[in-house]
Amino acid sequence: MSVTHDEVRRIARLAELDVSDDALPLLAEQMSRILEYVAQINAVPASEAVKPFVPGPDAVRFRPDEVKPWPLAFGPAQLAPAFRDGFFLVPKLGQFEDAGA
Amino acid sequence: MSDPSEALASAKAAADRIVKVKRLNACLTPISELRKSLVAQASAAHPSGVLYGMPVAVKDNICTLEFTTSCGSKILEGYRSPYEATAVAKLKAAGALIAGKTNCDEFGMGSSTEHSAYGRSLHPFDKTRVPGGSSGGSAALVAAGAVPAALGSETGGSVRQPASLCGVVGIKPTYGRVSRSGLVAFGSSLDQIGVLGRSVHDAARVLSVISGRDPKDSTCEERDSLRLPTVPESLQGFVIGVPKEYFPQDLDPAVRRASDRAIRLLRELGAAVREVSLPHTAYAVATYYIIAPAEASSNLARYDGARYGPRFNGSEDVRALYRTTRGEGFGPEVRRRVLVGTYVLSSGYYDAYYRKAQQMRALIAQDFRNVFDRGVDLLFTPTTPTPAFKAGEKLNDPVAMYLSDIFTVTANLAGLPAISMPIGRIKGLPIGGQLIGQAFLEDEMLEAAYALERAVPAGEEA
Numbered sequence: 001m002s003v004t005h006d007e008v009r010r011i012a013r014l015a016e017l018d019v020s021d022d023a024l025p026l027l028a029e030q031m032s033r034i035l036e037y038v039a040q041i042n043a044v045p046a047s048e049a050v051k052p053f054v055p056g057p058d059a060v061r062f063r064p065d066e067v068k069p070w071p072l073a074f075g076p077a078q079l080a081p082a083f084r085d086g087f088f089l090v091p092k093l094g095q096f097e098d099a100g101a
Numbered sequence: 102m103s104d105p106s107e108a109l110a111s112a113k114a115a116a117d118r119i120v121k122v123k124r125l126n127a128c129l130t131p132i133s134e135l136r137k138s139l140v141a142q143a144s145a146a147h148p149s150g151v152l153y154g155m156p157v158a159v160k161d162n163i164c165t166l167e168f169t170t171s172c173g174s175k176i177l178e179g180y181r182s183p184y185e186a187t188a189v190a191k192l193k194a195a196g197a198l199i200a201g202k203t204n205c206d207e208f209g210m211g212s213s214t215e216h217s218a219y220g221r222s223l224h225p226f227d228k229t230r231v232p233g234g235s236s237g238g239s240a241a242l243v244a245a246g247a248v249p250a251a252l253g254s255e256t257g258g259s260v261r262q263p264a265s266l267c268g269v270v271g272i273k274p275t276y277g278r279v280s281r282s283g284l285v286a287f288g289s290s291l292d293q294i295g296v297l298g299r300s301v302h303d304a305a306r307v308l309s310v311i312s313g314r315d316p317k318d319s320t321c322e323e324r325d326s327l328r329l330p331t332v333p334e335s336l337q338g339f340v341i342g343v344p345k346e347y348f349p350q351d352l353d354p355a356v357r358r359a360s361d362r363a364i365r366l367l368r369e370l371g372a373a374v375r376e377v378s379l380p381h382t383a384y385a386v387a388t389y390y391i392i393a394p395a396e397a398s399s400n401l402a403r404y405d406g407a408r409y410g411p412r413f414n415g416s417e418d419v420r421a422l423y424r425t426t427r428g429e430g431f432g433p434e435v436r437r438r439v440l441v442g443t444y445v446l447s448s449g450y451y452d453a454y455y456r457k458a459q460q461m462r463a464l465i466a467q468d469f470r471n472v473f474d475r476g477v478d479l480l481f482t483p484t485t486p487t488p489a490f491k492a493g494e495k496l497n498d499p500v501a502m503y504l505s506d507i508f509t510v511t512a513n514l515a516g517l518p519a520i521s522m523p524i525g526r527i528k529g530l531p532i533g534g535q536l537i538g539q540a541f542l543e544d545e546m547l548e549a550a551y552a553l554e555r556a557v558p559a560g561e562e563a
Contacts, residue, residue, distance in 0.1 A: 008440065015398060015443040016405070016420070017436060018428025027440065030499055034441055035454075037500045038387040041461050042453065053463040055276035055290055055516030056320035063316055072183035073166050079183060081412035088407045090419045 003031045108146055108154035108198070112139035115156035115200050118247040125223045125245060127238040129161055130168050130201035138167045142198045150196025152310055157192055158242050158251035161202040162209055163294065164283040165189050168199070172285050173217035173235075174207045176430025177410040186283020187318070188252060188294045188311040195310045200248050203238030207432045208401065209256055209287045211235050212505045214263070215496055216434040223492075225267060226529065230489040233263030233505075236297065240267040243297045244531075250298040250307045256288045257389050258484075258509025260295035261521035265484035265533025268523045268559070270304045270550075271297045273509075275540045276516035277322040279308070280315030288396040289320075291389075291513045301522060301550045305329055308543070322541070330544045332551040337371035339549060340478050341536075346382035347482035347508055356532055359525035359563030360483045363534045366556045367481060372549070377477060379468040382511060384461050389510040390503055391445050391458035397435075398442030404430065437499060466515040473539050479549055482508050484521040484533035508535065518543045520550050525563035532563065 005024045008031065012019040019027060082089035102108060116136040119128050128135070139156070146153060159165055162172040164182035171177045189199060206216040214222040214237025222237045224230040225245040232241040236253025240263035243251050253260040255273040264271025273295045284294050294311065298304025306329065313326035343364060348357065368374050406412040406426030407419075415425035431439065445454035472480070486507060495502040512519040517537055524534035534553075538546030 003444075007444075011440050011444050011447065014447060015439050016402070016423040016427055017431070017439060018424040019436070019440075020428075027437065030437060031441060031444070033500055034390065034437070034503075035444070037503075038391050038445075038454065038458075041384050041387045041391070041457050044381070044384060044461065044464070046457065047460060047464070050460055050463040050467065052459055053466040053515070057277060057322055061319050061323075073185075074183050076183075076408070079180065079410075080408055081406060081410070090407045091416050091422055093419050 003028050003035065102154040103148045105144070105148060108143040108148070109140065111154040111156060112143035112198050115139060115198065115248060119201060119242070122225070122242065122245040122247050125225060125241045126220050127204055127222045127241040127245070128158065128201045129171070129204050129219055129238070134168070135201045139198055139200060142167070146196045146198060147194070148196065150194065152192065152306065153196030155197045155250070156200035156248045157197045157307060158200045158203050158239055158248045159189060160205050160236050160239050160251070160253045162205060162254055162285040163189060163252055164285070165199055165202065168202045170202065170285065172208045173205045173219060174430065174432065174435070175218040176404045176426070178218070180410045182283070184283065186294070187280035187315045189283065191311050192307070197310070203236070203242060203251060205238055206235035207435050208285065208397070209235040209254055209259055210397065210434050210438055212262055212502050213492070213495065214238060215492060216432055218432055221492060224489050227489065229491055230530070231266070231492050233266035233489065235259040237263045239297045240264055240269055240271070243267070243269045243299055250296060250303045253295050253297050254284055255293050255295045255513060256291045256393055257513050258506045260297060261484050261509050261519060261533070261535060262506060264297050264521045266489040266531065268531025269297050269299060270301050271295060271521045272304050272308050273512060273519050274308060274312065274543060275518040277320055278312050278327065278518070278541065278543065280318040280321040282315055282317035286400040288393040289400060290396060291393060301520070301547060301554045305547050324541065327543055330548040330551070332555070333548050335371035336367060336549055336552050339372040340476055341367055341372045341374050341549070342377035342472055342477035342480045343374060344377050344379045344382065344480055344482060346379055352483070353487050353527070355527040355563045356483050356486065359532050360534055362563065363524045363553060363557055364481060367553060370552050370556060375477070377472045377480070379472065379511070381461065381464045381468050385465055385511045385514060386503055386507055388458045388461040388465065389506070389514060391454050392462060394438040394442030395446050395455050396442070398439045398446065401435070401439055434499070462514050465511055469515045469517060478539070478545055480537040482535045482537065484508055484535040488527045488530035488532050512537050516540060518546055520546055522550055522554055523559035524557050525559060525561060527563060
């Protein structure tokens with residue numbers, strides 16, 4: 001399993017993560033090693049008969065859907081980098097890349 | 102303790118002890134802030150609480166109102182949560198004092214506490230070594246005697262592994278025993294808050310307080326708080342399994358000697374010990390390092406420079422904002438795991454990795470069920486394959502670092518409770534033994550741990 005520099009760039013775009021060109025060789029090498037290691041699970045024959053294991057309660061519980069006072073010690077204005085009039089402030093939405101980019 | 106003056110004295114003494122071990126870089130809270138907060142907390146604490154006046158440090162990925170919650174990451178530097186974790190609220194309601202935030206691998210991703218944006222924590226007995234991770238700061242503070250107990254969190258062994266390396270007790274409860282509300286998410290199907298303590302009793306007392314139902318976490322079971330067992334006279338009637346896969350031929354000989362001694366003591370205490378097999382153990386680390394990064398890549402998508410913590414450049418457009426904030430805010434190990442997680446979930450690879458890993462997880466959980474169904478009550482294994490390793494030794498080899506979790510990840514994958522306790526030393530460095538219990542039978546596990554703790558010469562060379 002060998003991950004190419006282009007694959008790292010593609011995955012980084014999917015993950016919304018800046019990866020500099022300088023970092024590519026080491027990342028590609030380490031990702032290749034990790035993926036090669038974890039691929040050993042394919043040595044065990046696939047078994048569709050095994051019931052998936054999900055930890056925790058068998059059924060998800062829901063809380064009543066009711067409006068309650070804001071339960072926070074302080075509001076988002078104090079934790080967000082930029083917040084005004086109930087909105088998180090961010091730069092304009094950029095042009096989305098083409099699927100193949 | 103029920104006197105407010107004693108609680109105040111306890112608060113001041115805890116602050117003094119934490120100052121004394123400052124060189125360990127185990128506590129991230131500035132000491133003046135910590136001192137002030139501890140005194141205020143001691144004045145406000147409820148004297149009738151079962152933990153009244155007990156200082157408990159809290160891992161930096163568990164939300165507190167008193168202190169910042171940075172998860173050992175630059176991307177949450179200075180972040181103050183607007184709410185506190187249910188576990189923290191329960192501790193405070195029981196009269197405990199929150200004794201600062203402890204250093205950890207960034208977002209809990211690591212096994213050495215070297216992956217913290219705030220510098221590595223030192224091993225309390227040898228500064229050239231690591232305290233383990235990711236709850237290394239919590240383990241080091243407890244081992245150094247600064248606090249009797251600390252909260253940590255586990256996704257793949259992050260409480261038990263540092264407990265083993267530092268010579269303290271570490272408990273990972275059953276998935277669903279303790280609320281995850283306020284625990285910053287890493288791998289949601291694996292994450293649990295755990296406890297590190299000087300003794301089984303200290304850790305168990307804290308676990309009992311933080312356990313139990315919570316309407317804020319739908320994965321927390323509808324159960325009462327854990328009731329603590331008494332210390333048993335003997336382990337007559339217990340059947341303890343020893344899984345052969347945890348004793349490979351290349352296991353460190355001293356770890357094997359210490360484990361063999363603990364097994365002999367379990368027998369002498371009256372337990373029936375038998376060899377068992379968990380045949381899919383060899384695939385546990387690989388399974389874990391697909392599922393955990395996959396869940397992490399999703400959970401960490403929220404750190405984008407818009408909603409939490411600082412913002413790094415990227416003023417050009419919103420995508421640039423996300424990418425520069427995440428690229429600069431995350432450290433190398435988190436970046437690596439987010440990329441691996443995104444890869445294994447991406448089109449064309451999902452079936453070969455993620456889907457397959459889910460099947461493996463089911464087989465690993467089935468292995469445990471098979472053993473417990475045959476009359477075994479508990480399993481005994483070493484906690485880690487070696488004692489504390491040198492700082493930097495595994496930093497550039499992620500797979501070698503991941504393999505230090507080899508004996509702990511299975512309990513997380515199967516959602517089972519487990520406890521690590523000191524069972525001896527190798528050239529002065531502690532090593533731990535682990536008891537793995539059945540889901541929600543922590544009381545049985547603690548009974549055996551109490552008995553073993555009293556019998557094992559944990560301070561002696563193995």
